Amino acid sequence: MQIGKKILKVLKSEPKKVFVMGDLLGDNSLGGIKKKDLKRAIRILADEGRLVIVGRGFRYFGPDETLTGRFSSTTRGYGFVVTEIGDFFISESNVKGAMNGDELIVRRVKKPRSSRKLAGEIVEITRRAHSVIVGRLEKNRGITSVTPANKKISHTAHIPKGMEKKANTGDIVVIKIDAWPDGRNSLQGHVSEVLGKEGEPGVDIETIIYSYGLLTEFSTGHAEELEKVDAKINDHEIKRRTDLRDIFTVTIDGLDAKDFDDAISLDVDEDGVFNLMVHIADVSHYVKSGSVIDEDAYDRGTSVYLPGRVIPMLSEKLSNDICSLKPDVNRLTFTVKMKVDESGEVVEYDFFESVIRSDYRLTYEEVDRYIEADNYPDETLRKLIKQLDLLSCLLSKKRIARGSLEFETIEPKFELNEIGWPVGIDIRQRTAATTIIEEAMILTNETVAGFMGENEHPMIYRIHDKPEPDALVEIGELLKELGYPIGSFEEAHPRTFQALIDYAHDRPEKILINSLLLRSMQQAVYSSESKGHFGLASGMYTHFTSPIRRYPDLVVHRLLKKSLIGDKALKANAERIGEDIEEIAKACSVKERVAVNAERESVDLKMSQYMSGHIGDVFAGIISGISSFGLFVRLSNSAEGLVHVRRLGDDYYHFDSKRYILVGERGKKIFRLGQRVSVKVENVSIPKREIDLVIEE
DSSP states (O other): OOOHHHHHHHHHHSSTOOOHHHEEEEEEOGGGGGGHHHHHHHHHHHHSSEEEEEEHHHHHOOOOOOEEEEEEETTSSSEEEEEEEEEEEEEEGGGGGOOOTTTEEEEEEOTTTTOOSSSEEEEEEESSOOOOOOEEEETTTEEEEEEEESSOOOOEEEEEOOOOOOTTTTTTEEEEEOOOOSSSOEEEEEEEEEETTTTTTTTTHHHHHHHHOEEEEETHHHHHHHHOOOOOOOOHHHHHHOOOTTTTTTEEETTTTOOEEEEEEEEETTOOOEEEEEEEEHHHSSSOTTSHHHHHHHHHHHHHHTTTTEEEESIIIIIIISOOEEEETTEEEEEEEEEEEETOEEEEEEEEEEEESEEEEEEHHHHHHHHHHTTTTTTTHHHHHHHHHHHHHHHHHHHHHHOOOOOOEEEEEEETTTTTTTTEEEEEEEHHHHHHHHHHHHHHHHHHHHHHHHTTOEEEEEEEEEOOOHHHHHHHHHHHHHHHHOHHHHHHOOOHHHHHHHHHHTTHHHHHHHHHHHHHOOOOOEESSSOTTTTTTTOOOOOOSSSSTTTHHHHHHHHHHHHHTOHHHHHHHHEEEEEEHHHHHHHHHHHHHHHHHHHHHHHHHHHHHHHHGTTEEEEEEEEEEEEEEEEEEEETOOOEEEEEEGGOEEEEEEEETTTTEEEEETOOOOEETTEEEEEEEEEEEETEEEEEEEEEO
8 A cells, every 4th residue: 555545544534633753653553654754745645635634633535525714815816725723725616605714614626836835625614794885986877885894805896876975986985785796796885874975084994893893883772781880899809808008009191092901019039039929900790791792792702993093892981981090099900819939830729709909090101211311200110110120121131041932123103193093103102111011911821821721721821823834934034144153943942032132132124023023923823722821932822901991801710700609610511611702802802803804904005195295205214125016115103105116216126035135136235134315105905904115316
């Protein structure tokens, strides 16, 4: 029997199992096959479509086997179906009317030998992601159509005569879908709402909100339930909790934050042990599982932060008032107390329900000024901030030493005028103050995850898988071209990434390198299984510290409370509860991705609006991307634009895909990644979020 057939026989014996090399190397039926021969055979079987690669393993994939997944489309018409075993490439001809976000059934088809990706065809669309679409209406020769604002929806919607609700060309409208595309018939619908003219104040953000299906209204019954939530904390509730109101406690958040869901206290023993207490808003006390408020929170999954607009997971009465840890008022909290020794190890911990009274509402900006000038309002605050700064440096050093990544990125924050137009940009970077809170929250999340994991209790974990080998190969070639000292990059440890980040720290292309490395990372998601967190080099991690704005954190609070009171049902029904948690984890991962995409698009929108006021201005920048059609240049304010190859008028340039450079045919001038250039803003398309640049000599 040929080796391929023997391997398939082993895999077919457990058709859903994901095997690894070690499983087959020791299998007697394969006659002591060598590792290099096994690798080659597996690669051939994968190319033939008879098995699939799953992470670092592989499994049998029958010719008629189908999988459920979610469709992720691209602006070019093709897309991918995201499934449990990987992403299936769907060619434009095989899309069959599927739209971004649709749930469907996919079957594998043969792929070109040159491709490393899975390829498939859509068998059936089981659930449509969109019931409404927002876009720009146009009337042309008696035909009315709407071009979706969401670029991932490539179908233009046809509006039958009389169904346009008095909307005119240039109006941004919401349409209710009456018929979905099926590969033969077009998308059809009727106008349900006119948001306003394209470019009018407020219409831009409303368009993004509708495009991503973000929920802005709460359910029927929500307000009635909210009225019954008692903001007053009675004596009985205080007595049954640990009273920490006399402990000096502060919150540290952004200047414009309104929902304070974490507070912090610290003292240091004579022997140098840090007694850290992290107090998290006890949202689970007010939001009961199965309530209308809880169901609305689950449907949203997360708060969404757009420039000048917040769409909260919880209503403002809860998020900005009752649950928010405002200063000088009693607040119910869930406290994690940790003893941290001089090496940064948690030597003892405890969890308990508590009541606090925050002494200060501090901002990152304030704390950074205090630290820099060594000038504080009072001695108690000075002592706390200095101790927190010392502890955060210790924790950060320990975390990086174990391989945790610390990307150096920049985040633009827009200053908006009264009509929502960007008139300034503030670049946010990591500071001493943000590090204080970040390190305390990472430690808290790890401590909670470790406790639940060690006790084998059902749990929602935050997991982050290793980068895909293909992505690392590509990024490795780019780094070599930039002259970075790397060897084999495919099985890189997080420390390798951190070494590259450190190497780039004082170089002009620092932000570019961080961006390239970030692009190679997989997305972090929620899971009922603890699979570790690559970016943090953490064996167990969760999200516990932001229950006001993240639904998984709220669920973790409930699970931890049940664990602490010895709820027997937690272990007795672990399998069933685990299945429920996995469903919540998957749903929240999807909702988080939608929120992130909406936030990114809103930043791109505001950036293009801001740069439209700088046409003709010259900026310094770094070449952040190179292709056959031109150069992408990132400016110091984080804006990125394109210098089209046709605007490099001094020569005819060829793209060298192996070295990622553009080379002049006559003068041999070279443009390469990381190169500093001076550029002028030539044009800005706000609808397309595109910035056109030209090189200034």
